[in-house]
Amino acid sequence: MISALLLILITILLPPVGVYAVAGCGADLLINICLTILGYFPGHIHAFYLEYIYYHRKEQAEQGQFAEGPAPGVYSDNVQTGGRGYGTMGDAAPAV
Numbered sequence: 001m002i003s004a005l006l007l008i009l010i011t012i013l014l015p016p017v018g019v020y021a022v023a024g025c026g027a028d029l030l031i032n033i034c035l036t037i038l039g040y041f042p043g044h045i046h047a048f049y050l051e052y053i054y055y056h057r058k059e060q061a062e063q064g065q066f067a068e069g070p071a072p073g074v075y076s077d078n079v080q081t082g083g084r085g086y087g088t089m090g091d092a093a094p095a096v
Contacts, residue, residue, distance in 0.1 A: 004055060011051065015043035022054045022083075023076035050079050057082030
């Protein structure tokens with residue numbers, strides 16, 4: 001797994017590569033490529049936003065807290081769940 005510091009360095013040089021690392025190939029990557037073509041800094045803002053959401057949700061999930069709704073403007077399930085994938089967020093809740 002890519003460490004956060006390495007991911008930030010990659011994102012500074014090439015924002016779409018940083019987005020691909022956390023979101024994979026999908027709508028978020030396409031949006032970031034378009035924003036990077038339109039201007040270097042809009043691509044950075046979008047990439048760092050996705051990375052922030054990814055690591056924030058990952059930290060919340062590790063503490064047993066789960067986001068109530070989807071983050072606005074994020075289309076990747078991997079980012080929305082903090083890398084937990086499909087169905088694993090509900091599995092982490094303790095059984096009663």
